[in-house]
Amino acid sequence: MDRIEEPAARGAAKDAGKGAAKGRSLSVVPPAEAAPATSPAASPPPHHRNPGTELKPDWFETIQVNLSAVERRAATLGTRRSVKKEYQAAWLVKALQCIDLTTLAGDDTPGRVRRLCAKARRPLREDIVEALGLADAPPTVGAVCVYPTMVGPAVKALEGSGIPVASVATGFPAGLTPLPQRLAEIRYAVEEGAGEIDIVINRAQVLTQDWTRLYDEVRAMREACGPAHLKAILGTGDLKTLRNVYKASMVAMMAGSDFIKTSTGKEDVNATLPVSLTMVRALRDYGERTGETIGFKPAGGLKTAKDALSWLILMKEELGRRWLEPDLFRIGASSMLADIERQLEHYATGRYAAAAHHALA
Numbered sequence: 001m002d003r004i005e006e007p008a009a010r011g012a013a014k015d016a017g018k019g020a021a022k023g024r025s026l027s028v029v030p031p032a033e034a035a036p037a038t039s040p041a042a043s044p045p046p047h048h049r050n051p052g053t054e055l056k057p058d059w060f061e062t063i064q065v066n067l068s069a070v071e072r073r074a075a076t077l078g079t080r081r082s083v084k085k086e087y088q089a090a091w092l093v094k095a096l097q098c099i100d101l102t103t104l105a106g107d108d109t110p111g112r113v114r115r116l117c118a119k120a121r122r123p124l125r126e127d128i129v130e131a132l133g134l135a136d137a138p139p140t141v142g143a144v145c146v147y148p149t150m151v152g153p154a155v156k157a158l159e160g161s162g163i164p165v166a167s168v169a170t171g172f173p174a175g176l177t178p179l180p181q182r183l184a185e186i187r188y189a190v191e192e193g194a195g196e197i198d199i200v201i202n203r204a205q206v207l208t209q210d211w212t213r214l215y216d217e218v219r220a221m222r223e224a225c226g227p228a229h230l231k232a233i234l235g236t237g238d239l240k241t242l243r244n245v246y247k248a249s250m251v252a253m254m255a256g257s258d259f260i261k262t263s264t265g266k267e268d269v270n271a272t273l274p275v276s277l278t279m280v281r282a283l284r285d286y287g288e289r290t291g292e293t294i295g296f297k298p299a300g301g302l303k304t305a306k307d308a309l310s311w312l313i314l315m316k317e318e319l320g321r322r323w324l325e326p327d328l329f330r331i332g333a334s335s336m337l338a339d340i341e342r343q344l345e346h347y348a349t350g351r352y353a354a355a356a357h358h359a360l361a
């Protein structure tokens with residue numbers, strides 16, 4: 001495609017808020033198409049790696065992005081849809097299963113990482129899990145995301161849980177250290193046991209439209225990842241235009257990224273719906289050309305259950321139900337889980353506990 005326009009309403013999520021039960025049913029397993037399945041057992045196996053393609057500038061060079069159409073579409077996503085009651089609970093459990101529970105702070109310690117991992121294993125209080133009818137298969141988060149030197153403690157703390165450890169790498173967050181060091185950092189994190197590597201691209205290469213260098217670097221990073229999945233952080237707040245966001249998304253996927261991710265959480269502007277819409281359209285276009293399914297990860301500044309619902313609706317509307325599973329969708333967040341837990345507690349008990357009663361995260 002060479003233009004991003006507002007599509008005709010697809011109605012894919014129209015079903016989301018309909019027919020919610022009047023009485024409080026505490027099972028959050030809703031009718032088939034109404035909301036995402038919530039049992040971890042329902043998650044499909046991890047999708048195969050994206051082999052990438054050669055660099056094909058003709059797939060993106062003439063792209064035009066209609067900014068007002070993108071903004072209009074993004075604005076209506078949150079308003080046209082309302083997800084109520086037990087459907088909302090099911091969507092929130094799904095969001096929780098897609099969270100990359102993150103700590104990326106200068107004062108991270110192994111102790112903090114271990115506490116985060118305990119929360120990743122049991123993100124919801126036991127009484128809430130029981131009230132939701134999920135005691136047989138309590139949900140866990142999608143992954144724990146940390147700095148490379150914290151991978152070791154995280155891997156140890158998550159042993160036997162099946163929860164992967166994701167490591168940022170390549171001079172996060174700026175990505176401006178020399179390439180050999182960036183590649184060595186990836187190899188270090190993989191050796192420590194990271195199953196997923198969140199690399200940052202060099203934004204200067206986008207701003208100077210140096211697609212060959214960007215492609216070659218991400219290719220080399222993918223090589224360095226070995227079996228670990230590669231998520232490419234575009235740092236979209238630095239990229240100036242949505243056309244650049246589209247182009248950088250395409251080059252990252254051509255170079256073999258398994259996921260494209262919006263932001264580091266450290267830019268002035270992080271995940272937004274218009275940027276995310278542009279990226280998922282690129283992802284869809286890439287899929288139509290190659291048959292590959294690529295994952296998407298919005299990250300940075302996402303804090304509320306409402307944010308989670310907005311992005312789940314975006315995925316379902318634009319890409320379909322398949323992109324509501326953690327192998328193709330993650331939310332990178334250091335402080336969203338507490339609000340999701342709070343909303344689920346309210347659903348289950350009819351009241352809110354004080355925020356201090358929920359573990360931070």
Ligand SMILES: O=C[C@H](O)COP(=O)(O)O
Pocket residue numbers: 102104145263264265266299300301302332333334335
């Ligand atoms: O990759 C994840 C982000 O760094 C998280 O950003 P956040 O701290 O704003 O949630």
